[in-house]
Amino acid sequence: MRATLPFPEPGKFRLNPVKILFGVVAVVLAFGLLSSFYQVPINSEAIVQRFGKFLTITEPGLHFKLPWGIDSVTLVETKRQLKLEFGYGSRGAQNEYQYNSDFDDMEQEKNMVTGDLNAAVVEWVVQFHIADARAYVFNFLEPQATLRDLSESVMREVVGDRTIDEVLTVGRQEMEVKALERLQTIASGLNMGVHIDQVQLGNVNPPAEVKSSFEAVNSAQQQREAAINQANGEYNRVIPEARGKAEQSISQAEGYASERKNRAEGDANRFSAMLTEYKKAPAVTKKRIYLETLGEVLPTVVGITIVDDKVPQFLPMMHLRQAQPAAQTQAPATR
DSSP: OOOOOSSOOGGGOOOOHHHHHHHHHHHHHHHHHHTTEEEEOTTOEEEEEETTEEEEEEOSEEEEOOTTTTEEEEEEOTTSOEEEEESSOOTTOSOTTSSOOOHHHHHHHHEEEOTTSOEEEEEEEEEEEESOHHHHHHSOSSHHHHHHHHHHHHHHHHHHTSOHHIIIIITHHHHHHHHHHHHHHHHHHTTOSEEEEEEEEEEEEOOGGGHHHHHHHHHHHHHHHHHHHHHHHHHHHHHHHHHHHHHHHHHHHHHHHHHHHHHHHHHHHHHHHHHHHHHHOHHHHHHHHHHHHHHHHGGGOSSOOOOOTTOSOSGGGGGGGTTSOGGGOOOOOOO
16 A cells, blocks of 8 residues: 655646735735834934935834835934943943943043143043934934044043143043033034033043152142141231230220320319419419318328317317227327
């Protein structure tokens, strides 16, 4: 008994052109249907080109396009902040232009020369976002690579305009602002479609070969500044105190002079007034002056008792002298 073959005999096998055509058309239609829809992520926009010519920009969501290569779609992350790192690199970055993967090139891009011909090792980062998707896609073949070159050029220009002390210490913030303004001006002038958000300096150091010498110079400068500040503090403490004492002495002297002057003027005015009264009534004025003088002098004299000459007895007056010490007791005077 002969076994039956799963396929028809060679002589009886026939191709059906109609079925083949329908199969090919079905495959083409299925491929076209599957390629007619595209998804735009939430952080992106899509550039749609028809036969290579710009057609439109679509927002996030599901969209339709003509299949079979008639329409092509380019996704652009316009709602995401991107960054470019110079002199170092964050490993695992998804953006291939974020840092220089070649170690020698990375070392070269951070070695710079300052305005006073000193060497400095500068690391920095540029943060930006895509503001115009159409300009970003069509105006430059590799916009991020171009932006890296521009950023390095601008930073070298900024560092070259400053001394090594400014680069290492006080000039960091000014350099960041200047680099941001300069880079944004160039990017806008070239219509790159990007907006520079921030330029931030990282580690800024002298070369490793001379780092110890720079640190020694920096330490000496800090000690000098500390000594100057200490001297200024001592000056500000002593000088105002001395000025205060001088002003106090001057004020006291002026007050004493004013007092003496006023007293002298008062004595002179009193003498003038007394002279005027003396001329009017010499005897009366003379007696009044005599009595006033005795009234001022006698209370200061110890051991003298003055009584009226008409007093019949002096003994009742003796108890007035008991309050005086025995050594100061003098013989009573009568008048």
